[in-house]
Amino acid sequence: MFQNLSEKLERAFKTLKGRATISDINVAQTMKEIRKALISADVDYKTAKSFTDKVREKAIGQKVLTSIEPGQLLTKIMKDELAELMGSESTDIQIERGLTKILVAGLQGSGKTTFSGKLALYLKNNKKLKPLLVACDVYRPAAIDQLEILSKQVNADFYCERDNKDPVNISKNAIKFSKTNNNNLIIIDTAGRISIDQEMMNEIGEIKKAVSPSETLFVVDAMTGQDAVNTAKNFNEVLDFDGVVLTKLDGDTRGGAALTIRSVVNKPIKFIGTSEKMEGLDVFYPDRMASRILGMGDVISLVERAQQQFDEDEARKIQKKIAKNKFGFDDFYKQIQQIKKMGSMKDLVGMIPGVGKNIKDMDIDDDAFKSIEAIINSMTPKERSNPEILNGSRRKRIAVGSGNSVSEVNKLIKQFLQMSKMMKMMQGGGKNRVMDMLNNQMQRR
Amino acid sequence: MNFFKKLKESLTGKKTEDSGTSNQDTEKKSAEVLKKGLEKTKNSFFGNFSKSLVGKSKISDQELDSIEETLLKSDIGIETSLKIIDGLENRVRKDKFIHTNEIYDFLKDEIKNLLLQNKKDYSFSDEKPYVIMVVGINGVGKTTTIGKLAHQFNKNNLSVTIGAADTFRAAAIDQLEVWSNRTNAKLIKQKMGSDPASVCFDTLKSAKSNDSDVVIIDTAGRLHNNVNLMNELTKIKKVMSKVSINAPHEVILVLDATTGQNAIEQAKQFSKATEVDCIALTKLDGTAKGGIAIGISDQLNIPIKYIGLGETVNDLQLFDKDKFVDTLFSNEN
Ligand SMILES: Nc1nc2c(ncn2[C@@H]2O[C@H](COP(=O)(O)OP(=O)(O)OP(=O)(O)O)[C@@H](O)[C@H]2O)c(=O)[nH]1
Ligand SMILES: Nc1nc2c(ncn2[C@@H]2O[C@H](COP(=O)(O)OP(=O)(O)OP(=O)(O)O)[C@@H](O)[C@H]2O)c(=O)[nH]1
Numbered sequence: 001m002f003q004n005l006s007e008k009l010e011r012a013f014k015t016l017k018g019r020a021t022i023s024d025i026n027v028a029q030t031m032k033e034i035r036k037a038l039i040s041a042d043v044d045y046k047t048a049k050s051f052t053d054k055v056r057e058k059a060i061g062q063k064v065l066t067s068i069e070p071g072q073l074l075t076k077i078m079k080d081e082l083a084e085l086m087g088s089e090s091t092d093i094q095i096e097r098g099l100t101k102i103l104v105a106g107l108q109g110s111g112k113t114t115f116s117g118k119l120a121l122y123l124k125n126n127k128k129l130k131p132l133l134v135a136c137d138v139y140r141p142a143a144i145d146q147l148e149i150l151s152k153q154v155n156a157d158f159y160c161e162r163d164n165k166d167p168v169n170i171s172k173n174a175i176k177f178s179k180t181n182n183n184n185l186i187i188i189d190t191a192g193r194i195s196i197d198q199e200m201m202n203e204i205g206e207i208k209k210a211v212s213p214s215e216t217l218f219v220v221d222a223m224t225g226q227d228a229v230n231t232a233k234n235f236n237e238v239l240d241f242d243g244v245v246l247t248k249l250d251g252d253t254r255g256g257a258a259l260t261i262r263s264v265v266n267k268p269i270k271f272i273g274t275s276e277k278m279e280g281l282d283v284f285y286p287d288r289m290a291s292r293i294l295g296m297g298d299v300i301s302l303v304e305r306a307q308q309q310f311d312e313d314e315a316r317k318i319q320k321k322i323a324k325n326k327f328g329f330d331d332f333y334k335q336i337q338q339i340k341k342m343g344s345m346k347d348l349v350g351m352i353p354g355v356g357k358n359i360k361d362m363d364i365d366d367d368a369f370k371s372i373e374a375i376i377n378s379m380t381p382k383e384r385s386n387p388e389i390l391n392g393s394r395r396k397r398i399a400v401g402s403g404n405s406v407s408e409v410n411k412l413i414k415q416f417l418q419m420s421k422m423m424k425m426m427q428g429g430g431k432n433r434v435m436d437m438l439n440n441q442m443q444r445r
Numbered sequence: 446m447n448f449f450k451k452l453k454e455s456l457t458g459k460k461t462e463d464s465g466t467s468n469q470d471t472e473k474k475s476a477e478v479l480k481k482g483l484e485k486t487k488n489s490f491f492g493n494f495s496k497s498l499v500g501k502s503k504i505s506d507q508e509l510d511s512i513e514e515t516l517l518k519s520d521i522g523i524e525t526s527l528k529i530i531d532g533l534e535n536r537v538r539k540d541k542f543i544h545t546n547e548i549y550d551f552l553k554d555e556i557k558n559l560l561l562q563n564k565k566d567y568s569f570s571d572e573k574p575y576v577i578m579v580v581g582i583n584g585v586g587k588t589t590t591i592g593k594l595a596h597q598f599n600k601n602n603l604s605v606t607i608g609a610a611d612t613f614r615a616a617a618i619d620q621l622e623v624w625s626n627r628t629n630a631k632l633i634k635q636k637m638g639s640d641p642a643s644v645c646f647d648t649l650k651s652a653k654s655n656d657s658d659v660v661i662i663d664t665a666g667r668l669h670n671n672v673n674l675m676n677e678l679t680k681i682k683k684v685m686s687k688v689s690i691n692a693p694h695e696v697i698l699v700l701d702a703t704t705g706q707n708a709i710e711q712a713k714q715f716s717k718a719t720e721v722d723c724i725a726l727t728k729l730d731g732t733a734k735g736g737i738a739i740g741i742s743d744q745l746n747i748p749i750k751y752i753g754l755g756e757t758v759n760d761l762q763l764f765d766k767d768k769f770v771d772t773l774f775s776n777e778n
């Protein structure tokens with residue numbers, strides 16, 4: 001499923017190959033395929049239709065340069081259109097001079113409470129604010145405890161009234177409290193509610209009226225399907241919210257709901273949730289999301305995820321070693337452990353443009369590292385730091401010790417040496433060189 | 446009533462002669478809950494069809510398109526929708542004049558054919574307690590569904606022990622504590638952050654020594670593409686079989702009806718890690734149509750067993766595909 005969209009697009013683009021211009025005739029079938037692909041990515045039916053209509057309009061009559069294929073041109077038009085639709089730049093939170101008040105709302109289980117904690121941490125660190133987390137979910141079992149625990153985790157002040165069942169009243173009291181407590185930020189976590197529950201929707205409307213928040217944020221699960229239309233519309237009707245938070249994007253959903261919501265209520269997506277942990281919050285980048293929905297491989301997030309996971313100190317040490325030609329199997333082993341922390345191999349590889357479709361049916365074994373680890377474990381410390389001493393008899397011993405054939409050991413050592421060479425080569429250009437390489441890959445598609 | 450009879454009854458929803466009248470009342474009430482919950486679904490489904498088909502006796506391309514739209518908008522997904530429409534087109538080729546009503550019936554049949562209902566009869570061994578493990582991604586409604594299940598068992602005079610194996614999420618244990626108090630269930634827990642497999646081990650041991658009828662294990666929400674956490678699930682499952690050979694006897698995957706096509710991947714990956722027996726589809730009381738259930742039944746052969754229609758103990762229903770599809774298309778309001 002993950003590769004679904006890019007595959008479909010590729011098929012669709014085949015019909016365009018070798019034509020000089022994009023014409024109505026050769027584009028019709030392609031647009032139909034794209035529409036299907038978007039729907040498979042959970043973009044709302046109508047949104048997908050109006051989107052492809054717009055892309056077609058822009059594409060027709062465009063001269064196809066000899067250097068790029070029509071498919072690529074169309075991809076670019078689509079990506080630009082998508083990114084534009086989703087807002088061309090990321091939007092930050094409105095910070096008031098005095099008290100910034102943020103109201104958090106959404107469906108059950110979408111991630112409101114978790115986001116409230118994350119936002120407190122984010123604004124504390126990035127805007128030096130002093131947050132007060134307010135528990136206004138008086139219904140869900142242990143909702144108050146959950147927010148209280150999170151507030152401790154992020155070191156934020158916490159407000160609740162365990163015997164008060166009136167969230168409107170609690171939110172008013174919280175504002176009063178924030179003033180005596182010297183908070184300049186309050187974040188109000190509310191109960192999850194379905195958008196057709198009139199009573200509950202009235203309640204959130206009342207809370208908004210009582211608080212008059214600086215920002216009302218609508219929290220929505222990135223995996224949401226066609227229902228995104230109804231939910232976003234209904235919540236927007238009652239709340240006229242200021243921004244959207246897209247959670248659980250660490251999953252492998254395409255996240256078409258982002259496009260749906262954007263086009264239905266025209267409100268910016270401000271944040272994305274990328275893990276269960278309090279650090280798992282990021283601002284929203286429309287172009288990355290566009291790539292994700294289109295399935296062109298989110299190179300940037302791949303690079304960033306790698307950076308996030310690699311311990312900086314460790315990375316610096318390794319760089320030094322590479323520079324001094326001292327990169328050994330020990331370091332290699334550590335790197336493998338780091339890579340393993342990043343998640344499933346198939347996932348990671350799938351993010352690289354052009355690679356996606358090739359691995360769809362191939363089962364990338366997440367234990368692929370096991371035999372490598374076994375081989376390294378069978379080396380002596382001296383061999384690990386000085387790979388050049390690995391002669392025939394040593395290799396034989398390692399093969400036996402690790403339960404591999406000698407040729408497997410040879411292969412690994414050969415690959416390792418090639419890799420160290422390449423790493424040394426890449427040191428000069430650093431990240432940009434890697435990006436160039438990846439970009440070239442994308443061009444070639 | 447003997448243990449297995451009772452257990453079977455509460456698991457399959459089938460009534461035996463000795464069930465009291467109070468059961469009939471709840472039956473009635475739950476039918477209402479179901480109807481109310483599905484009303485929204487039905488209205489939008491039926492609404493769309495009425496618009497596109499009323500007053501015409503033939504099915505045109507345009508109408509087929511509109512049916513396609515209706516199906517896709519219900520999260521049934523491209524593949525499954527095309528399958529349904531293919532069938533419809535075949536029918537049209539054979540019989541060019543189809544009245545609106547016939548199309549409804551035909552569509553109903555098509556969808557019913559794709560939907561699997563949990564029919565498995567429980568082949569009980571002598572193993573007691575009956576162990577149920579509940580899995581799923583974050584926030585879909587696992588803990589709530591467990592509370593509802595515990596309530597069902599409790600109503601049928603079965604003693605329940607719940608294992609708090611979500612040791613990760615903030616206040617997950619406190620949440621479960623509230624539910625176990627509401628439903629007279631015994632809760633086995635350890636500290637936050639402790640090893641979930643060890644909690645399960647404790648739970649089964651304790652349930653055995655207390656002669657509990659049913660054990661329900663709550664697990665932490667986890668995304669299906671997180672390899673480490675999926676492996677953890679496999680490990681938890683394995684540990685249980687050390688206490689009771691065939692445990693868990695049932696693995697329920699909880700899916701959120703608002704989820705789109707990603708639910709299929711969820712079902713795939715969780716099945717791989719834990720051999721899922723059946724699905725509980727939650728939050729059908731909202732505006733979501735839950736069409737993913739059809740796609741999952743069709744493509745992965747995992748039956749739907751329960752549906753969630755709200756946040757209280759009574760809001761759990763056995764999935765009934767005839768009722769489900771009939772309610773989608775029924776004329777009465
Ligand atoms: N992987 C992942 N999990 C998340 C993310 N955000 C929230 N979660 C998880 O999703 C589940 C639900 O999150 P909550 O914050 O409790 O959701 P809520 O909207 O407050 O739920 P209710 O109050 O019951 O409506 C929890 O297990 C969270 O840990 C995210 O960005 N990534
Ligand atoms: N409307 C409605 N809400 C539901 C239903 N089932 C669960 N919920 C709500 O969904 C939210 C999340 O439910 P939980 O039971 O905490 O979900 P979970 O899967 O255990 O979540 P994590 O443990 O955080 O992964 C809560 O607010 C529940 O009240 C349902 O059938 N209908």
Ligand SMILES: [Mg+2]
Binds near residue numbers: 143189192
């Ligand atoms: Mg909450």
Ligand SMILES: [Mg+2]
Binds near residue numbers: 587589617664666
């Ligand atoms: Mg839970």
